[in-house]
Structures are given as structure tokens and as C-alpha cells.
Amino acid sequence: MKYLSGMFQGKVFYTAVTLLLVFIMAARTPLDTDLWWHLRAGEEFLDTGRPVMVDTYSFTRQGLSWTNHSYLSQLFLAIAYRLAGFTGVGFLMVLVIVIGVFFILLQMKGHPLFKLPLLILGSLVMAPVWSARPQVFSFLMLGITTWIMYQWKNSQDRRIYRLPFLFILWSNLHGGYPLGLIYLGTILAALGIQQIWMEINRKQFCENREFDLQIRTGWRKVFILVGVLIASYLLTAINPNGIRMWLVPFETVNIHALQTFLDEWSSPNFHQFFQQPFLWLLGSLFLVAALGGHSWKIEDALVVVVFGWMAFIARRNFAPFSIVSLPILSHYLWKKVDGFHAHPFISSIKLAGHSRAIPSSISNMVNLLIVLILLSVGVMKLSWVTSPGLIQSLLPSIAPVGAVKWLKENIPAGRVFNDYNWGGYLIWELRAIPVFIDGRTDLYGDTILNDYIKIIRTDEGWQAELDKWEIGTVIIPPSTPLAKQLKMKDWKIVYEDQRSIIIVR
């Protein structure tokens, strides 16, 4: 007990509190529109022992090859679901998120009490994309990548040679591995610029052997990083999709309908409150830069520029921006804070950070109690938000529960045209009925997505598209233009509730 309570002092205690607070924030109902098809694919992998690589869930892409880049995450999700239902899925997500945040924490400078609010701010930026989806694994992988690079930059840590192996795991978990390559590429570019600058200044220090050594070491680092970057990219082909994984980032970026149709791929809308933490983080970086005192390293400036640019282009990149910029923010802000010796408040924080805590069984017990309380709150929140009762009450808000029940009891006429967001749920619940579309945008591409948009918005030629795909049944929200149009035509409503409507030809 003495040993246990001794652990809950100083940095360990603050780190535990920080991670538990993130645990509490991250514990949420694992209901995402895409979760369902991931679960079904994971279950099939579990049952057959082989990942799903051919589409059988839709009739628009039936039988075609599917680059299932998230098969390993799907397997983990399915195992978690089999073991403990939605609580298992929720716990898996929380675990991945907390580990990811831990790797960010390892790179942050300053006293734990100083890191805490920054990490909470970063978590608020990331929170909108903390959903039960394989992309959460990408955030973890990016956190580990930045931590390995942090170690290497500061102490020539040899773990950098393991990075290509991390990318093998990454490309089997999720298609977001280009984030890591972009990060490595950015650091490489910064190192290259630094080296060129030093070469320019070489003349001035021609007699300085130390400077020469510095240049040689710098070039060595550049060559190591070039090698690691190339190896990392090449090794992403080690997965069931083979070298098709190399094309995933290019194929995804080339789907133009993504940007116009999907919220997470669109440019940020700062009128929405949940997107504003990104501005607060950006503003904090801006303020730290404007207050001056310490010139930024080129690599830090470049990382903020590249990931900041990506976040402005598509808000799904808020989380990667937060992951890479939090250590930078803490680094320069701590330097600034550390410089304010005179201010009593800052001094008190610094004192707390650098002084040894007085060994006291009472303070240890209090700390332990705080940790246990936070852990209990986290566990209770997780079990509450993933309880079957709550899931059942929330499910109708994202899925057509009533309509699916009707479809189970009645055989639909012809092929089913469905709302994009409901595709996953239909795949999970109606196993015998293939869907028109679901969240696998890279599988459907511009062709099917544009057909879908034309039909759902009743753009010119929508009826011809319905005929082309031999649609006999439509399951969509009643407020869509398509529902209004079909009601006016010779289609028949066979089911309707507040959220969904089924119309047959």
C-alpha cells in the first residue's frame, strides 16, 4: 500500500489525472453511422478468418474489389463487440484515444499542471472526431510517430528505424497512414532547408571544425529520414490489399463529391460552436508566436503550416493538427511562462513543479483518492453511455429503426435506394438486402456518389437514375426533396414515422 500510494505523487499523479480526464471526455456512446458496416466486416473476418476484400453489401458495387484498408481495426471492433457489446466498443475507443493522448503528453514541455489545460484544449479540438471508427487508430499512430520523431530529433534515438514497421501496422489498421508520411516529409523538408542555410553560411565558419561536424551530422540525419520515409511508404504495401494501399491517399483526395457532400471533408464552419476550439488552439499558437522571446525552429513552423493548411481545407484534419501542434505550443509557451520569474502566481506553479512533495501519507492517500474517484467517474460514464437502454433510446436519432423493422417483416419491391447515412445500419440489420450506398466513399467513388446526390436532391435527371438502378423501394428521411417528389408522383408510402419514410414504386 505504501508503494502504491507513493506512486501517486508529483508527475505520475498529474499525468494520471490528465489521462483520466481525457478518459472521461472520450467516453461516449459509440454510435456512428459508419460503425455498423465496420462491425459487419469485422464479424465476417472473425467468422471466416479472412478479411472482406470484395463488396457484397451493396448492389451498386456488388462483386467488385474493395480496398478494405481498415480490416484490422474492424477485427478489433468486432472482438470488442462480441466480448462486451457496445461497452466493449466504447472501451476500445477510449483506450486507443487515451494511449494516443499519452504519447502527445510525453512530447509536451512544462509542469503537468501547465500541460493539463493545453491538453484539454487539444482534446476539445479532437473531440468531434472521437467516434467509434478506425480513424481513431490513425490518431494513435500519428501520436506514436510524432513521439518517435521527437525522441530522434532530441537524442538521435534509434527507434526511428522502427518507424517503417509502425507504418505496416498503420496501413493495416486504417487508410490514414499518409498523415504520418506528411509529417515525416515536413520534418525532412525543414531539415533540408536548415542544411542548405548552414551550407550557405559554411564560408564564414570555414575554420570551425565543430560547425563542419554539425553540417555532416545534419546531412546524415537528412539521409536517415529520407531512407525511413521511403521505407515507410513502401512497406505500407504489406497488407491484404497489397500495393493498392499506395494509391489510397490519391484515390480518396480525387473523390470530388466528398468535399461537397460530406461534412467532415468540408471547410470549417466557425459558426458552429463545436468547431471553435480549433480557433482557440490556433489563436494560442498565434499568441505565443506574437509574444516573441524565442524564435521558432523551422521544423515547428513548417509542421504548423502544413497541418494547419490541411485543417482549413477539411475539418476532419482538426485532430491531426491538434496532435502535432500541442507539443509545439507547450514548448514555446512553457519557455515564455518559465521566463516570468517575478510573477507570484507563476513562481508558485514553478515551485510546485520543481520542489519535492513533502512525504506525507495523507497527501498520498488524497491523491490516490482523487485518482480513484476520477477512474470511477470514467468507468461509470462509460458504462452509462454504452448501456443498452441509452443506446436504444439514442439509436432512432441516427438510424431508421422503425423502417428497418418494417423491412424485416415485409419484402421490399425491387432494389432499395437508401439515405447515405443509413447505409451502414441497413448493412448491419438487413443482411439479405444490399444497399445503394453507405459510408465507404472510396469504394463508390464519384460515379455512385454523384448518382446518389442527383437522386436525393432531385436534380435534373433523377428519375432516369432511379430507373437505371431499377429502384423499387426508397428509404429516406421524410424531409428530403426526394420524399416530397415521390409523394407527388405515383409512388406509394408504405411506412412513415417522424424520421424515416419507405416509399415503393
Added chain:
Amino acid sequence: MKSAPLIRMVMPSFQTMVWITVFIAVIGFGPRLLNMDGDLGRHLTLGQLILETRSIPLVDMVSHTKFGEPLTPHEWLSQVLFALAYRLLGLDGVVLLVGIVIATVFYFVYRQCALGSRGLIVPFTITLLAMAASSIHWLSRPHIFTFLMLVIWTDGLYRLRLGDLKTWWLLPLVMLLWVNLHGAFIAGFFVWAVYLVGYLLDGWLGSKYDDPIHEKRFGSRLMYVGGASFVLSLVNPAGIYLWSTSLGYIQNRYLVSHTAEYLPPDFQAISASPFLLMIILSLVVLGLRNKRLSIRSILLLAGWTAMALYSTRNIPLYAIIAAPILSGTLSKIVDGKSIRISVIEKFRNFDHRIADIQRQVKGFIWIPVVILLAGVLLWNGFRLDFSRSGNRFFPEVFPEQAVDWLVMHPQPGNVFNEFTWGGYLLYRQYPGMKVFIDGQTDFYGEALTREYEQVITLRPGWEKVFQKYQILWVIFPHGAPIFRGLSTLPGWKCVYQDATAEIWVFHP
């Protein structure tokens, strides 16, 4: 080395060349300015009305939905200027006026950028970037006068800060003009407040001044400027209500979220890239510089960045404010770095020498010459726009042929019209017709805008809006969903259609 006086007077300064470049760019995109926004027609109509009646309307006179209700004319002076330009040269005159205003804005922006730099390249590049960023909202509407007033206002405050205390009284006069030109005069008070906060914080933080007496005088003059400007801001046709109108609109979440220009920029559009580049550049430049920026500059940059990220219409104002700060900071980095590459070093020295020469030339004469030349060419029917299409409303954008038909076949009763066509319909048909709605949403308010939205989205009960306003005919874009709704109602039929518009009429 001093140039001869005559050469100095004739040789165009770099600042003048910036003016001419921007002027040519604006004139070149004239048709785009006219067709990107639907409000010009309203402004021309009201401007003409003021000129003809020699009075400023304080009640609505152009809609049948709000006819006779009190109206805050917060743009009346701009409308008069637009109408005068239109009387002189038609739509060419409007484009010419916009060109003069925007070019003058960047004339001042460049001047402010150049103040903090030894060379030409950095201020010129940043001015170009600011131009590109602000071009997202270069439109033929009163908003452009806020660009001009803001740059003059910040220029005045900056000069006050530098020690030019005697001319402080000019700033309240600028505000007097501003409140009558456009409702965004509040931007001026925001900048003033930042100067005040910066001044107070500098004092609180105990910054050491070179001249403490000047600092004290600056503080008092700043207070005079604020006080006198507030008093003079009440000298407008609506008095104190102008403040409540301007502040009330931006506080209305529904209207703000339903007005395109108030939405955040779409960074996937190429037009927003210069703005994004400015944000990123400011972050990098500040990061790479190890000296603290003044509190004033930090607050100005941070405040306007946030406002521009919140609403696209603030991007030009951000560009005007941010460019000098960015240019000054970047110049200090560029000028302060020791570069070992002889070519770059020589180029930098050359840049500094040219800048020194440029500071001595005063060739303002070229500005009136260019304006006169453009005016004469436009008067004689030359098309100066890059597309050679001439300054006109495009029939693909506005219902030109449909209104031609309406001229031949006037329709009785109240109309339900497309929101963005309200201004054009007034421009062509007023006083013969009054619209349901047009671009002045701050006047029409949330209730009417919601009713308009209810109809165009065919939400349940939309027919009741028609009954309430006794709508007898509809003019909307070809194929609009509203016509599907009308086709289900008895008595409505299409009487005119072309590729742009359809007109439906109710026959009981």
C-alpha cells in the same frame, strides 16, 4: 542623390503604380463585379430616388411586404454616389467608381506597408497578397466605402501614434462620412478601442517610452478622437438608431447564418487561398521573429483574423489591417538576416536603393490621368474589361428577358420574387413594381426571411404565406422547386419561361 523637381513630379512613384495596377484589375473584372451580387439594383434605385426627391427616405418604399415601415438608411450616401456615377456613365460609371475606391484603398495599404520597410519587394508582395485576399469581396456595393474609410481611419490612428497629434480632428470627420456611407462604421470604433487597450496595457505593463510627454498627449488625443467620433456618428438620418441597426443585425444568428457573405470562407475554393496564405504567413513570420509584437498589433491581427474566419465579408477588412503588420514584421526579418549569397545580397541592396529613390518621387499626376483616360474611353463605348463583354448585367444571371416580357405584359398584384433578383427587378421596374424581398435582410428581418425560406423549400404551410401577402405572380429561376409546388395548386400557370427565369401567374 536628389532627382530634379520636375522629374520627381512626373515620374510615377511605386505607390502610384500600385494604384494603377489595382485600378486596371478592378476595371478588368467590371462585369464580374456587377454580376456577383444582386444588390446593386436596389442601391441605384434608392440613389436615384434620393437625387430626384432630394430627400432621404426614412420608410420603406420599394417592397410590398414592408411598405411604409421605418427604415434606417445606413448607406444613403453610397447610394447617391453610385447613382451619380450611373447618371454620368451608366454601369460603366459604377465600375469606374468602384475601381477608384478600391485602388485608393490599396494605395493607402501599400503606403502603410512601405512605412515599416527599407525595401520595395516585401511591402509590394504583401500588398499584392492583401489585394488577392480581399478580391473575394470586391463587389459594386456600399461595403467598398468601408474598405476606404477603414484604411484612412487606421492610417490616421497610426500617424497619431507616430506623433502627428495636430490633425487628430480629421478622424472624427472621417467617421462622420463613414456613418453616412455604410453601416460597418463600427469597425472603426473596434480599431480605436484596440488602440486604446494597447495604450493602456503598454502603460500597465510598464513599457518604457522614448518620449513620455508624447505618450501622455497621444492618450488624451485618442480619447478626443473616440469621443468626438461617437458624437459625430449620431449625425446621420437615423441618429442613434443607426447603432442599434448595425449591431442588431450581426447579433441575429438566423439572418447571419442565412446570408452568404456572413458565412465563413470555404477554403476549398481557390478564391480563399490568398486569405489562408496570409493567416499561415502571419503565424510563421511571428514565430520566426523572436521579438514581441506590440499589444496593439497583436490585438488587431488576432481580432480581425477571428472575424474574417467567422464571416467572408470581413476578409477585405482583415487584409487591410493585417498587411501593414505582416509587412513590417517580415521586413524586419528579411532586412535583419545576414545572407551569405552574394546574388541575394546584391538584390537586397538594389531593392533598398530603388526604395530610396522611390521615396523621392511624387508622380501623383498619373492617377487623374488614368481616371480621365478610362472615363473617356468608357464614354466612347470602349470595353475595358478583360472579357470584352462590357459592363452589363448578364442575362444568364439576372432575368433580363423575363423583365423585357414584363415591360410588355405588366402583371397586376403582388409578386413573390427570388431574393437575389429583388435589386435587379427594382432597377428595371421601380416604381412600376414593388418586390417581396431583396438583399437588405437587415431591414426585412428574420420573420419575413423565414417566411420566404418556408416558401422556397415548400415547407408545410407555404401556401399560407402566399395568402397572407396576396401573391398573384411569381418570378424565379428556371426549374426552381417552388414551381413544382405551384403546379399542385389550382389556378397557377406558367406564362413565361426562358433558360434563366420562369413567371407564373395566378388566375382564379
